Amino acid sequence: MSIEALVDPAPGTLRAAAARADVASAMEEAHAALADLRFSEGLRRGWQEARAEASIREAAALAIIEGARTSVDDVRAASMSDRGGPSSDPASALACGIWRSQWSLASRFPPLNTRSAARPRTPSVPLPSLIAGLHRDACSALVAVGLVPTSSVAVPTDPSLLAPALAYARCDAPALAVAAALSAHFRFRRVFEPASCAVGAGVARWILVTRGVDPTGVCVPGAYDAVDPARAGRALAGWVSADEAGLARWITHYCAGVVYGARVGRDVARHVQAGRLA
Structure with missing residues (x-):
């Protein structure tokens, strides 16, 4: 069966899955880890650096x-020397563009810590605009070296693929389930080419932060799948089953x-507190 013939999971199925006892337990564990991250000492004054x-x-x-x-060291070096020009090779250009998209996000x-008693307002950004911006940034260095035509940037591989993403974002399931759905949809359907995974992960990270699940913005969810992409592929088959x-x-x-x-985020906070990131 072709990818095109497969059915996207319905928002109702997403809600039902999120209500299962095993999923609720996993979400509780994630909330607890993020709560620990929120009170990391290094974030009191160093949250921007973190x-x-x-x-x-x-x-x-x-x-x-x-x-x-x-590697992290490669991307850190690229971020410190980034002047908006072309990178030396396709892999570096892609990594540099993804960093630009993540930093813009x-x-x-x-803000995490403010003197005002009022809760900081979450910026109002239409989701289609956010998605387009993430892809433009992710492709920026590839465009600069002529590897991606400008005409294909922020243009879905199939316009119909955006509708399920918007439906997941509007779903009244818990934020963690919505973030998981968005990450999976962009990864499986390849809504954009290249960097669809990066766009989906960016939207998922936005959901977690702006809905208060990860107010620090210091959690690094992608690190888990980068350690073992094959494990991630096996897990994604569950999403594909619908x-x-x-x-x-x-x-x-x-x-x-x-x-x-969140564990990676706590490591970041410790390094910020010590004044040594590398």
């Missing part, structure tokens, strides 16, 4: 998932990634 480093680590992870041979997150049990397996996997990403 977000910058988390964006580098997430970008490196997503570039690896996309097939680029890179993080720059829009609400049934409740399969979606439950994928959401549980995504929550495990959030737990792992």
